Amino acid sequence: MWWLRAAQDGDGNAANALGALHAERGETQTAERWYRAAMDAGDVNGAYNLALLCAEQGRTSQAEQWYRRAAYAGHREAANALAVLLLQVGDTAGAEPWFSKAAEAGSVDAAFNLGILYAGRDMTAEALRWYERAAAAGHTEAALQVGIARLRAGDEQEAERHLRCAAGGGSAEAAYRLATVLDARRPPAPAHELGESAVHEKTECEEWYERAATQGHRRAQVRVGMLAAARGDVVEAARWYRTAAEAGSRNGAFNLGLLLAREGSEPEAVVWWTRAAEAGHGRAALRLALVHARRGELTEGQRWADRAAALGPREVAQRATRLRDALREELSA
Known part of the structure; x- marks a missing residue:
């Protein structure tokens, strides 16, 4: 009621608030009317909010019109949104000055977007400058990009x-990369037989791997599985390998196959190796070739050896080639 009275008296903030209220209810026509009232009252947020409303409805040309109006009036987030819209329609040249204007006015998202833009042009130093600016303002993905760049530079x-900033902000990729940095520093842990219980104190790198893994990071899931296998925890290793494999990880499927084979479940191992090999995992293809050769299924063994030789890596390709040639001789004998 107070918003309505204030908006009717020409209060732009109140008109914007009413517009947002009606937009949230799905009453877009009424929302648009109040956003226009906010503009008439001199509130630039009215133009920006109207642009957002048009964009949500797929009215791109109208959204661009209102973004421009707000951006020319100095609305930095409108300038960033306008640049994003122009980028989406392929107008990179038109987008860049608006990103720059928004970033210089303090838009953190625009600074990050400029980083992406320059990175796409291989302008590494310029991209890093904007990533660092966004990261300093708390942008999680920008912090990740700075972390990656610093790793490449050896810093x-x-x-x-x-990476700690980005991981703390919720980035699974940053958590995984931070874990790899910490992992590389720690001394190797003593190996345990699968199934052998051992007292284990979780390290910081494992905590970061697990954080990334629970967020769905497949490489982290595989790594958590490997660490569990190294300390003899078969159940935990299988759980993480399976989680990664079911999410599409070739390494997860391959490692799950190895674990199952060691536990005497070769038929199920073959299922997972097949999935990994069909997705392009050379070692899995070689394992399948060996399994079929051992079973006397020479044609199938040769087929998988061919696949492994094509997929590699080099040592796998060499072994697969020797196996394929041996199977070929056996078949032609």
Whole structure:
């Protein structure tokens, strides 16, 4: 009621608030009317909110019109949104100055978007400058990009600092990369036989791997499985390998196959190796070739050996080639 009275008296903020209220209810026509009232009252947020409403409805040309109006009036997020819209329609040249204007005005998202834009042009130094600016303002993905860049440059200390910021902000990729940095520093743990219980104190790198894994990061899931297998925890290893494999990880499927084979479940192992090999995993294809050769299924063994030789890596390709040639001789004998 107070918003309505204030909006009717020409209060732009109240008109915007009413517009947002009606938009949330799905009453888009009424929302648009109040956003226009906000503009008439001199509130630039009215134009920006109207642009957002048009964009949500797929009215791209009208959204661009209102973004421009707000951006020319100095609305930095409108400038960023306009640049994103222009980028989506392929107008990179038109997008860049609006990203720059928004970023210089303090838009963190625009600074990050400029980083992406320059990275796409292989302008690494310029991209890093904008990523760093966005990261300093708390942008999680920008912090991740700075961390990656610092790792490539060999500056592990700065990389770790930025990766911690990004991981703390919820980035699974940052958590995984931070874990790999910490993992590389720790001394190798003593190996245990699968199924052998051992007292284990979780390290920080394992905690980060697990955080990434629980967020659905497949490489982290495989790594958590490997760490569990290394300490003899078959159940935990199988759980993480299976989770990764079911999400599409070739390495997860291959490792699950290895674990099952060691536990005496070769038929199920073959299922997972087949999935991995069909997705392009050379070692899995070689395992299948060996299994079929051992069973006397020479044609099938040769087929998988061919596949492994094509997929590699080099040592796998060499072994697969020797096996394929041997099977070929056996078949032609």
